[in-house]
Structures are given as structure tokens and as C-alpha cells.
Amino acid sequence: MSTPQASTAPSPSPAVEDPALHAEALKVLRDLVGRPDAEFKEGQYEAVEALVAHRRRALVVQRTGWGKSAVYFVASLLLRARGAGPTLIVSPLLALMRDQVAAAARAGVRAVSVSSANATEWEDVRRALAADEVDVLLISPERLTNPRFRDEQLPDLVSRMGLLVVDEAHCISDWGHDFRPDYRRIRDLIGQLPSSGPRAVPVLATTATANGRVVQDVVEQLDVESRQEVFVLRGPLARASLRLGVLRLPSPAARLAWLLQHLQELPGSGIVYALTVSAAEDTARALRDAGVEVVAYTGRTDPEQRERIEEDLKANRVKAVVATSALGMGFDKPDLTFVVHLGAPSSPVAYYQQVGRAGRGTDHADVLLLPGQEDRAIWEYFATASMPDEAQARAVLDALQQSGGAMSVAALEPVVSVKRTVLELLLKVLAVDGAVERVGGGWRATGRDWTYDAERYARVAEARRAEERLMLDYQTTQTCRMEFLARTLDDPTAAPCGRCDVCAGPWFPTGWDGAARERADQALRRTGVPIEPRRMWPSNMDRLGVPVKGRIAEGEQAEEGRALARLTDLGWGSRLRELLAAEDAPLPEEVLQGAVAVLAAWGWQARPIAVVAMPSRGRPQLVDSFARGIARLGRLPFLGALETVGGGPTAGPGGNSAYRLASVHGRFAVPEAMEHMLRTAPEAGQHGPVLLVDDLVDSRWSLAEAARVLRGAGAQGVLPFVLAQNG
Template structure:
């Protein structure tokens, strides 16, 4: 199956098959490489390495040249599992140049993130490697890059895994690239595996890509975060040959993953206020510049705002950050113009700053492997870097939220295939939304999974069925779900362990060299202070109690609503639209989010709005700054929390001395489904379900002005949109929605 280089025998590998090759240590391969051909190759490769890193005395790390030699001389398939900063990119850049000198075609690198591509292209250019990238951010350059490929003036081409399924690229360009490539590189190869902490469906296409390669073309897969199960999965996929048979000659070079520069610690604090207070107190004590990770977009944005208000130079970096702003933020951190980026996992693989001095987590990632991947950004080129985890009681709830959003569902998968079953049927994702009740992001993820499984195919104009049989692999997804739960429990074990923290993380990655580090808080004692300045606690508390999030009104009807019996399309007419609304907070907020999650918990009883929460809502209304004060309050009826919604509406009415007109009527029984689903189905469900209360039209005719529309929770916002439309059609001059919580 696989030849391993790690100085030990991998017992997990020997259990896989009787034909498994015995482990070979690096010294043996070095001896083989020192022969006449190997010696000359090493000299040539070393010269290229020195040009790459800009140091005349640079030498290969253990395993680097052996990987280069296996690719260039042996035409082999290799997997390199080494810690971040070890120099995996040096292996494929040096190998690429050596292969090009020997007449091979360009190297094709599948790379997952734009930040990674930018860094790799820059590094390649420094070494004289002619590199280019094809991704969603440089479409204007594609034509020029294709001309360069045709002229054979590109040494390395980087593509995103999603590009492999772009119809034009897949059908017109990829076949030529496959036939002419001199080397295929799969960066962040753990994404290939179901078991990888950052599995991506599009990466599974690479198995088919490997199978299409001429057998003479070497393949290199690299990752810093793969345990034995992921390693075995990658080896299986690397071994696929064009004949359909499996090659047992995969060479795996696996080094120790622990980084001696990292000083790990876990500090348990009682509340979000205490965690933010600690950060305000000690951010400047942390070495150099670094990254503060948060679990949600709102937590990252709120933390960045708090730190900036306290005078710290920081910036937020999330999936909501504009691509151009992301690039600017990355540059600011690399150039030490900011103390930190406050980031979600959007800043992960591919960000390269060798002197990153610290990583702090406000809340824990859902697995030790994911945690190691993020903390591995620090201390790559410095002797010391500090890594501190500040876990939160809300972490598990956030883990579960994201876990349930990422798994395909058998019912929706079957529905998608049914809609695409007729020959000649091509539907866009937007069109499928009107036929299958699934939101855009999970629908796109499901289509990727079905495409990789061969059941659907992306074509010009959308998606079509292939007619190939497909069955929901319940056993597989069940195993993955169980593995995710085990990973979450392991993360809790990391937080609570009394043993060495680095040894724990290395063991989670099945590193045979895992050993006590002598530096973490458990090995050497707490290196961080748990003191929190009183003024920092007050500032954090005030920030967390800050209430009010804008609730943007819907501006467009979903496309294809006529198929669901709803006669609307295009822009929502101004005379039927809501104005800008407000929410007390997001469910994911660090401040009010915790209390709101308790109120909206699955097992939480319906009760009157808490007094403190009602007071905060009044503060939001007082700070709204509306052009005209509302003349009345109406609430949306609620099946699950009628007491909560009515008490909120009546409370705001009493305190604000605004007439309460009651709740909207539902003469047709109200919406048939609960919250959730995609926009088209949600709109169809609530369409024409709400009417103004008895006497409401007459009252609105005599009292001109805005109406405050109250509800408990906003998700898709179609309930508020349709309810507001009913009020507008009944004579309300404007409708201002107000809800306790904004989901997401």
C-alpha cells in the first residue's frame, strides 16, 4: 500500500494489507540518493532551493530532498505530512523546476484558498518560477494565462478545486492540462478526505483527476493536519491509476508535527465579559502581532469593534469581509501595521506570516485537529510564540449548529434528483430553490456532493442529471457524524487535560513522535496572567450590553414564485415594502446572544419577555433615529411563543405610550410550516396568511404614520415582509420591523 518515512513503523498502516511495504527510514533513501545520479540531482536541487529561499547556505530538511527525488527521478506518487512552515511548498517548486528542465510540462497545483494562491505565486516568482493562478478573483486574466500555457511559458498553474467543476474549464481546458502536466500537486490534501477537519466536496474530484493522468506523471499531496485515518484515505486516492487499478507505491513522508516554538495554554473564564476583559487587559502583553479567532462572524466583528474603541489597532476578517478588504487586512498583519486580525476560520489555510507572534481563541474550534491547524499559523519563523485558548460555555451549541448545516439530507437529495431526472432538463441553483425547500448554501453543497458522486453534472446554464444510479449512503454519513462528535469530545478533553497540551495535539494527529513539550501551562506552569483590569471589565460589559442590530428589509422577490402559486417577481414595490428594522441582537452575539439562545432553546418554555431584555429593547428603540415616531404597535402571531411575543409588544406599547392594535389575524390558519427552508418556499408558506386586526384599517386611515411590527425571531425575513405588506396595503404609511433575535 504505502511506504512510510517517519523513523518508525506505522502499525496502523501494516494492518491495512498484507502487501504493505515495510517502513523505510530517511537514511536509507539518502544513501540511495547519494549515487552518481542522486548526487548530481541533489546538487542541482540544492541550488534551486537556495534561489527559492534567498540563502546561499540553505540545505534541505530531512525528507524534503527525498520527496523531490521520488517525484523527479522516480515519477512516484507521494504524500508529505509535515507541520506548517516545514517547507512543503519548497518541495513542489524545486521539483517543478527540475521536471521542467527535463522537458516536462507545467505543474498543476490544486490550492484551496485565494490567500494561499497569492502567497504561492509570490514565492514562486522570487525563485524564478513562472507561476499563474486561475480563480474567481482574476477572471480578466484567464485569457492571457491560456495564451501563456499555449506558449509553454508557465511553469506552475494554481487552480481552486471548485474550478475543476467549471463546465468550460473542465471540458475545454482541463483535458489538455492533464495530458501535458509534468506534476500534479494537491495542497492541503486533508480536504480530500471525509475525515479531514476541513473536508470539501470539490476535492473529491481529484481522485478522478488522478485516474486520468498518464502513469508517468508524478503526484504530490501535502498537508500539515492529517491523522492516520486521513493519511490512509489520501494514500488510497493517490494510488488510483489510469487503468483503474490501485498502485501500492505511494511514498508517505511523515515528520513530527509538534512545533517547539509554541507555548500553549488554556484559561477558563466565567463569561464572555471576562474573556473580552482579559483581552482588553493583556492584548498588548502578547508578543508581536497575531490572530484572535472567534467562532462566529458577529463575535469577530463585535470583538474587533470593542478593541478598536479601546485604542487597539485591529481589523475584522470574516466570510462577510469584502475580498479586497481581506487582502488589505492580510497585508496589514504581515507588515505589522495591526496588532491583530480578529478572524473566523475564513483566515486559515494558506495565510503565511513566519513571525506571527500569537494566536488567541475566543471559543474553541470543534476538534483538536482544526485547532492545531489554526494555531500552526504562529511561530513558524520565530523561536517563541504564545497560543492561548479562552473556551466558552456556548462553544458546543455553536459546534452543533455548524455540524447540522453541513450534512446532506436524503430527502432533499432525492428531491433534487427527481427535479433533474427528465432528459434535457437543466436547472440553475436559483430555479432549484423554487422546487426543493433548501437554502442556497446547503443546496449548493448538496449539488457538489451529488456531482462528485456522479449523479448530477454542472453544465452551461445550471445542473443536469446524469441518469447514473445514486443511493444515499446513510452508513457513511452516520460514521462521519459519530466522528464529529468524537472530535468535539476530544476538544473538551484538550481543554481539561492535566498532561502536556502539545503532546495531546500531536497524539490527536497520530504523530508517533508525540512527547511532552516542557513549555505549555501544564508542563511549565501558567505563563499568562489571569488578572483583569476593572476598567476592562466595565468596558467589556458595556460593549456586551450594547443592543441593536440593523434588520435590512427584503428588496426583491425570489425568482420563479409563479411555480409555487405566488404572483410576484422582481423588485418589491416601495408601497408594499418594509422600512429598515432593528433586532435586539443576533443569536450568535457574544453579549445578548447568550440570553437569547436560552430564550429560544429547544426545550425553553414560552414565558414573558424578561424585564432586563425588555429594557434593552426600549434602549434600541430610543436610539433608532427614525424620521417619524411610530403611531402604533402590531405583533406577528406566534404558535410556539405567543406569550413572549405578546408581552414584548404590550411592554413596548406601555413604556412607549404607543397604541397596541393587537396581533395580525390569520384567517386561513397561518403558515403551514415552521421556520427554515429556502426563500421561495418560505415566502409561499406565509403568502397572504396575515391580515390586519379587526378595525385596523379604519384606525390606520385616521392615524397616519409608521407602524412598529413586532416578532420574536427573524431568519429568512419573509414572515416580516408579508406581514408588513399586509399592513401597508391596509393603509400604514410605513412599517418598521422589530424582533428580539436575528438568526445568523
């Protein structure tokens, strides 16, 4: 909760509708913040009054640090004093919940949360709610789809709820579609609440990030069955403490060199944002190797570790956290003094959301964008991955309808060719649309008609493309950058800031020395990404005619392999993307030398005795030359390529594990001469695995199946070795 600053604002004017309510609200505020001189900021009391006195539905759009949480905590306690039930806050991130619960406790508000991070406390929370000992309950939007919560706790909460708060409410809008599909379910919850009369339940939506389109969309979501106009309070978004800048550099190596030399020069502690997990991890590693105290924070970071990292940053025990968007909404560190972006987010809305973490409680904070040439390709990848596909959605619905009952995600995978992450997103979208519902045992069809909303998704796609264009314009604008962002967010108070690099000239160094560039080059030349072997067969493979289940026998497994790099890596990633996008040709020598460096650092338990190539329909020259080059430089015999059976694999990239395995199972064979060599190797004193060479690894099932047949033909072990990992 943001502490209101001491104010010299005059006493309540005659315009205050109810002086007694104002006095009561001001006392609650001062008790909450522990400051006898605290005053409401402009607009805070008006929002409280709308909720408490008039039970209205309200949208508050105010910059981070303005004090939106003070509005709903004050309103909650005032409503509780009038006999209302607990406030329900729908909050998107665990970090945000932790901060809000802690702030509420300090202020004397009895707040509890229900999330995946505190499952052991759920029964205690249920008892406290039943005893009316809770003022504020925080939940994630996903909790609204949980069968037990939806059926056992939500009806009682709806019947006695005093206030509903939707935090980070821009997620209700199309802008937040791929972030939280479950946010769209909140509209149904709002529709269940009485909107008029003495039992009317006020609703408050809050966000720091919304343009006019998002504001209108959220207002429409709030206006379900309401007989009152939605109260909208919108303040200026520009923050006087932020100093914005853009530095366009020619390559990933140049951006990393700049960071290596100049990050320590930035005052205080802050956040370095990267667009992908691998970029965040690689950047953090390079900075740590250079002696800078940083840590990576991504979607792969365990929840417990995330909490420790957040605390370390708040306590200034690290210079910076190198993060993806996983560290965003809800993270509260008022003295954060810089935000640097390695690569641009896809919209000014997303960018402002992230840079708004800085300068909340400081006079000065530096914000610098280092855009990359690869940004647009990354935007396109994430936009495509987040949009539901009609054919896949139909397949999921058909499977559930034909089953006649509930199916788990694992049971659905062998029936529909959809990756698990995409399948889970589709189920959420279908659930929000009312076509499926989550029940004990999984998901089931509701029997309701479902229509693919092509018009809506086309509108979302066009809006995103427009915002991408604006983000590119931000990088090259010749007008004030803060004014540009504020105008993009439809802030009527937008004006030149006088501080950014356009208004006052570049405030940041633009070069780096040779030592920094050499460290950057070394970091980006670093090669070798582990490839974990498949150890378990997907569930229910018998439905696809593949007679496997449970754990893969140890004698059939591959060992841990290596890739030269991920396609998303800062260094080799861009070179490999170019290589795999070009027409098939022999492997360039410099890429082969990079692969040799991986071999040299591998540290295997037993040296390989031979090289085997995967059969390739799309890049036969590339794979063959890669395998032969490795054999030549490693002084190993090249045994040729595996053969394909029945035309080879039957599916390309995409689909889930079950379908990917079914498409390759039984499709590889070991040539007779290769099998003879493998079986006679021990007699010839050759003991060790074979290197299995390919160009690209995605699901790892092709490598797993090839390893299975090679082990069956006598190979003592199989070490997969590929150029690129997709991810």
C-alpha cells in the same frame, strides 16, 4: 515558500541514489531561495527524488514552515528541464494562491492562477499555457467543476501535465468534507493520469495537519490505478517555539474583559479566532472602542478587503486580526507571535491547523485557548448544517430529472424546499458522486444511479464526535498540551514540551481589573442589529402559485428594522437562546429594558405612531407581552395582532426563500379596527410608521408579507422590531 535554513548537514552520503540529480536539485534550491549555502531539510530531497526520478505518488505531512512548497517548486523545475509540462497545483484559498504566486515569482518560477479573484486575466493565462510559458498553474478545487475549464482546458492539461500537487490535502479526507466537497473530485482527476511508464505523472499531496485516519484516507485517494506504493514522508508536528495554554473563564464577559486588558501585553501581532461571524465582529468592535488596533476578518469580508487586511497584519500595521476560520490555511506570516481562541474549534486537527500559523519564524509564540460554555452548541450547529440530507438530495435529483435539461440554482429553488447555501452544497456532493454535472445554464442530472452513502456519513459524524471529545479533553488534560496535540495527530515523536502551562505553570495573567470588566459589560450590553428589508421577490414564484416577480413595490416594502441581538452574539445572544428555548411566558423585564435601549438608539426618520404584533402560534405570551411592553414604555397605542388566514403560515423554519415566501404569502390579514385606525391616522394628525413586533426573524419573509398587508391597509411605513435574529 519557506526558505530553508542554513545547515551544517554533511555532504550527500553514499546513500544518495543519484548524486548528479542531487547536485542538480541542490542548485535549483539555492537559485530559488537566493542562498548559496542553502541545504535541503531532512526529507525534502527524498520527496523530490521520489517525484522526479521515480514519478511516484507521495504524501508529505510536515508542520507549517517546514518547506513543502520548496519540494514542489524544485520538483517542478527539474521536471520542466526534462521536457515535462506545467505543474498543476490545487489550492484551497485565494490567500494561499496569492502567496504562492508571489513566492514563485520571487524565485523565478513562472506561476499563474485561475480563480474567482482574477477573472479578467483568464484569457492571458490560457494563451500563456498554450505557448508553454507557464511552469506552475494554481486552481481552486471548484475550478474542476467549471464547464468551460473542465471541457476546454483540463483535457489538454491532463495530456501534458508534469506534476499534480494537492495542497492542504487533508481536505480530500472526510475531515474536509464540509470545507470543500470538490476536493473529493480530485480522486477522479488522479485516476486520469498515467501512473507507470515514461509518461507517468507524479502526484504530490501536502498538508501540515493529519492524524493517522486522515493519512490513510489520503493515501487511498492517491492510490488510484497506481502500481507503486505511495511514498509517505511524515515529520514531527510539534513546534519548539509554541507555548500553549488554556484559561477557563466563567462567561463571555469575562473572556472579553481578559482580552481587553491583556491583548496589548502580548508581544508582536497575531490572530484572535472566534467561532462565529458575530462573535468576531463584536469582539473587534469592542477592542477598537478600547483603542486597540484590530480588524475583523470573516466569511462576510469582501475579497479585496481580505487582501488588504492580510497585508496590514503582515506589515504589523494592526495588533491583531479577529477572525473566523475564514483566515486559516495558506496565510503566511512567519513572525506571527500569538494566537488566541475565543471558543474552541471542534477538533484538535482544526485547532492545530490554526495555531500552526504562529511561531514559524520566531523563537517564541504564545497560544492561548479561552473555551466557552456555548462551544458545543456551535459545533453541533455547524456539523448539522454541513451534512447532506437524503430527502433533500432526492428532491433535487427528482427535479433535475423531471426537467430533462439544465436548471440554474435560482430555477431549482422554487421546486425544492432547500436553502440556497444548502442547495449549492448538495449539488456539489451529487456532482462529486456523479449524479449531476454542472453545464452551461446550470446543473443537470447525468442519469447515473445514486445511493445515499449513509454508512459514510455516519462514519464522518462519529469521527467528528470523537474529535470533539478529544478537544474537550485537551482543555482539562494534566499532561503536556503539545504532547497531547501531537499524540492526537498520531505523531510518533510526541514528547513533553517543557513550556506549556501544564509543564511550566501558567505563563499568562488570569485576572482583569474592574475597568476592563465594565468595558466588556458595556460592549456586550450593546443592543441593536439592523434587519435589512426584502426588496426583491424570489425568482419563478409563479411555479408555487404566488403571482409576484421582480422588485417589491416601494409602497409594499418594510423599512430597515432592528433586532435586540443575534442568537450567536456574545452578550444578549446567550440570554435570548435561553429565553426562546424555554416554555412560552411573558417577556422578562430586563430583556424588555434591553429592547427599549434599541429603540432609544434607533434614529428613525419618523417616530412610530403605534405598535402591531405578529401572530404567534409558538410563543403568543412572549410576543404579546413584548408588544404591549414596548407600547406602554413608548407611550404608543397598541393596535393588537395581525390575524392569520387559512390557518396561518404553513411551514416552519428552514427551506429556501421561494418556499418560505410561499408558506406565508396571503396568510396574514389586518383586522378591521386596526385598518380603520391606520387609514384615519393622517386625518388625526398622526404621521409615521408602525412598529411591527415579533420574537424571532430568520428568512424575513414573514415580516415582508406582514409589511405588505399593513401598507395595503394604510400604514405609512412599517418598522420591524424583533427580539432575536437567527444567525
